[in-house]
Amino acid sequence: MSESGFGARPRSETFQYAGADIDLVDATTILAAARVNPVELLSRAAFPAPVKRVDVTVTSADTPDGPVHVFTARISTADDPLSTERIRSLVLGNDPVGLLLTRRIQAGDPVTTRIVDGVGAAAAAAYRKLGLDRPDRPVAGREPGTLADAAVGLQADVTYDESGTMVRLRAEVPREQVQPAHLRAFVGLTLQAVCELAGEESLRGRRYVVSRDSLPKAPPTTQTVTLDQVGGLADVVAELRQIAVSFRHPEAMARWGARRPQGILMYGPPGTGKTMLSRALANEIGADFREIRTPEILDKWLGGSERNIKQIFRDARRYRVPTLILFDEFDSIISYAGVGGDAASQAINAVAGIFKQEMNDLIEANPNVIVVATTNFPHRVDDSLIRSGRFDVKLSVPKPDEAGRAEIIRKMIRGLIAAHEQPGFRMFDDDLDLGELSRLSIGMTGADIKEVLRRVQLAKAMQDARTGGRVTPISTAELRASIAALQGPGSA
Incomplete structure (x- = not known):
C-alpha cells in the first residue's frame, strides 16, 4: 500500500454549485502547503462574462489572537488590455x-x-x-458586504475596487481549527460572487478543478512548467517565489528603497532541474524567456564573441516587457576567467570582461530584465563574475533526498494520470508504494526518474500493440525493475 502522504492518485471530492461540478483535489495538502507559501487556485479557469479572471489564494498569517489561515479571492471583470x-x-x-x-x-x-x-x-x-483600454465597470458603486456559509461558520468580507472592475473576498480561520470544509465553503462563496456578476444560471454545465498542482491536460514541459509542479526542491522553490514577488511588485520595492536581485546563479549536478527552474521562474513572473546558448556568443573570428555578448545586452536593455535571460551552462561560455595567456584564453577573458561591465548596471538600465546563469561546475567560473551586485542570489540545486524523490515521483505520475487516464483506461495501479520507490532510487535526479517512467511507459505501449490492449496498469514491481535497470548491475 502507499505510504501515507505519498499517494500517486490525488484524493479528491466533487460537489456542485449553481449547476457546476467542482473537483476539490487534496484539500488537506493545500492547507498544509499554505502554512509555508501562498497557494494559488483557479487562476487558469475560464468563467462566464463579464468575469475575466478569478484568483483564489490560501496563505497563513500571524495575528494578535494567533496564527490563522487566510482565504482570499479576486474576481476581475477587466482584461489586461496591454499585456x-x-x-x-x-x-x-x-x-x-x-x-x-x-x-x-x-x-x-x-x-x-x-x-x-x-x-x-x-x-x-x-x-x-482611443480609449480602448477603458474597461466596463460592472461592479462600480457597490457597497462592501459579507457572504457567509452557515454550515461551517465561515464568513467572507466582500469589497469592491475603486476601478469598478474587481471584487475581493477575504476570510480568516484559526490555524488549529481549519478544515477542508472551510476551503470548500470559501470556493462556494467565490462562485456565489461570480453568479452575482454573471447571472444565476451562468455556471450551469461548467466544471472546475481546485488543485494545488494545477495539473495541465498534458504533462508539463520545459516551456509550460510552473513552480507548483517542481518536486523535491522546497527551499529552492521558496526562494524563487520570493524573487518572483519582488519582480512583480516594483512599487513596494521602490517604496522601501529596496532592490530586487539582478542576477541568479544556480549550480548543481546535471539533471537536477536548473533549466526547468529557470523556466518555471519566468512563468511565475509572467516574463518572456530568452535562452542564450554557447554558439550565440562564441565565434571563431577575432572580435566576434565580444560583439555577440554586447549585442545580447544591447537587446536586453531595449526589452519593454518582463524578460528572463538564461545563460545555460554558463561555464562553457565564460570559464576560467583570468587563466592562461594564449589567444583562446584572452578571447574568453575579453568576453568575461564585457559580461562584467554589462551586468554592473543592467537593472538600472532596464528593470524589466532578470538574468539567470546555470552551471554544473561552479568552480570553473571566476568569483568576480558572480559577485554580489551582479549575481545577488546563488542557489545550490542538489540531487533530491528520499522525501524529495517521493515528491518528484508523485508529481510526475499525477501529471501522467491527468494527461492520459480516461474512463476505461487506468495507467497506474491504485496502490503504488512511492515510499519504497523513493528509497530504491537513491542518488537519482529528476531526469533519471523521468527516464524510469519513460522506459515503463514504452514497455507497456509495446505490450499494448502486441496484445490489442490487454495490458494491466503499471505496478510498483515494474517501476522497481525499471529503477534497478537504470542503476545498473548490483543495484538490487
Whole structure:
C-alpha cells in the first residue's frame, strides 16, 4: 500500500454549485502547503462574462489572537488590455506573415522580437489614446458586504475596487481549527460572487478543478512548467517565489528603497532541474524567456564573441516587457576567467570582461530584465563574475533526498494520470508504494526518474500493440525493475 502522504492518485471530492461540478483535489495538502507559501487556485479557469479572471489564494498569517489561515479571492471583470500577448496578437494577426513572425519570436529571434515589440509599443499608445483600454465597470458603486456559509461558520468580507472592475473576498480561520470544509465553503462563496456578476444560471454545465498542482491536460514541459509542479526542491522553490514577488511588485520595492536581485546563479549536478527552474521562474513572473546558448556568443573570428555578448545586452536593455535571460551552462561560455595567456584564453577573458561591465548596471538600465546563469561546475567560473551586485542570489540545486524523490515521483505520475487516464483506461495501479520507490532510487535526479517512467511507459505501449490492449496498469514491481535497470548491475 502507499505510504501515507505519498499517494500517486490525488484524493479528491466533487460537489456542485449553481449547476457546476467542482473537483476539490487534496484539500488537506493545500492547507498544509499554505502554512509555508501562498497557494494559488483557479487562476487558469475560464468563467462566464463579464468575469475575466478569478484568483483564489490560501496563505497563513500571524495575528494578535494567533496564527490563522487566510482565504482570499479576486474576481476581475477587466482584461489586461496591454499585456504582451494581446499587443503582439494585435500587431501580428493571423495572416502568413504574422504566423511566421510569431514562430521567430518563439524561437528567440532578438531582432524580430525587438521590431514587433517596438510596433506593439506604438499600438499600445494608440490603444490608450482611443480609449480602448477603458474597461466596463460592472461592479462600480457597490457597497462592501459579507457572504457567509452557515454550515461551517465561515464568513467572507466582500469589497469592491475603486476601478469598478474587481471584487475581493477575504476570510480568516484559526490555524488549529481549519478544515477542508472551510476551503470548500470559501470556493462556494467565490462562485456565489461570480453568479452575482454573471447571472444565476451562468455556471450551469461548467466544471472546475481546485488543485494545488494545477495539473495541465498534458504533462508539463520545459516551456509550460510552473513552480507548483517542481518536486523535491522546497527551499529552492521558496526562494524563487520570493524573487518572483519582488519582480512583480516594483512599487513596494521602490517604496522601501529596496532592490530586487539582478542576477541568479544556480549550480548543481546535471539533471537536477536548473533549466526547468529557470523556466518555471519566468512563468511565475509572467516574463518572456530568452535562452542564450554557447554558439550565440562564441565565434571563431577575432572580435566576434565580444560583439555577440554586447549585442545580447544591447537587446536586453531595449526589452519593454518582463524578460528572463538564461545563460545555460554558463561555464562553457565564460570559464576560467583570468587563466592562461594564449589567444583562446584572452578571447574568453575579453568576453568575461564585457559580461562584467554589462551586468554592473543592467537593472538600472532596464528593470524589466532578470538574468539567470546555470552551471554544473561552479568552480570553473571566476568569483568576480558572480559577485554580489551582479549575481545577488546563488542557489545550490542538489540531487533530491528520499522525501524529495517521493515528491518528484508523485508529481510526475499525477501529471501522467491527468494527461492520459480516461474512463476505461487506468495507467497506474491504485496502490503504488512511492515510499519504497523513493528509497530504491537513491542518488537519482529528476531526469533519471523521468527516464524510469519513460522506459515503463514504452514497455507497456509495446505490450499494448502486441496484445490489442490487454495490458494491466503499471505496478510498483515494474517501476522497481525499471529503477534497478537504470542503476545498473548490483543495484538490487
